[in-house]
Amino acid sequence: MPAAAPIPAEELRAAVAPVRAWLAGDAEQPPRAVLGAAVKTTARWLAQQVPGRSVELRVPPHVAVQLVPGPRHTRGTPPNVVETDAATWLRLATGELPWDDAVAQGRVSASGNRADLSAHLPLVPLLR
Numbered sequence: 602m603p604a605a606a607p608i609p610a611e612e613l614r615a616a617v618a619p620v621r622a623w624l625a626g627d628a629e630q631p632p633r634a635v636l637g638a639a640v641k642t643t644a645r646w647l648a649q650q651v652p653g654r655s656v657e658l659r660v661p662p663h664v665a666v667q668l669v670p671g672p673r674h675t676r677g678t679p680p681n682v683v684e685t686d687a688a689t690w691l692r693l694a695t696g697e698l699p700w701d702d703a704v705a706q707g708r709v710s711a712s713g714n715r716a717d718l719s720a721h722l723p724l725v726p727l728l729r
Contacts, residue, residue: 608646610726616642617695617727624691637663640687643694647721655715659684671715681713696723 620639622628630636640663647658648666655671657679658664669681685693689708692698700719703709711717 605645605649607649608642613642613646613724613726617691620691621695624688624695624697636687639691640664643691643724643727646724646726647694647718650724651721655679656681656683656713656718658718660687660690663687669715669718679713681715683709683711683716683718685709693718693722694724695727 616639619635620631623631631639640660644658644660644664644666648668651668651670653670654667654673656667656669658666658668659682661684667679671681685703685708689698689703693700693703693709698708700709700717700722704711
């Protein structure tokens, strides 16, 4: 299977633009396809910036990606898992929610000694 083409920063910003008003509380939730595109694009962009297979980032039902250098898992539940919902993930990616706050509020489940993504969030091209 060929590697996916890199996601340019412009494509990242374009995928997130339609959900920003919703994230700010100024609009209703966008259609599932629009929300899914924003979640998938941001997660995959992060995975290309921090390549590896030691952490699995899950944003159900939209995407699961592996990232962060280190020991690779091959079967079963990985030892380092980050899981959250779409709104929380997008708020983390855009800088509207700090990592430590999301974890403290129970909005992010981060298990394993490599599961701290705070050094990689927010995604720089999404900062205003």
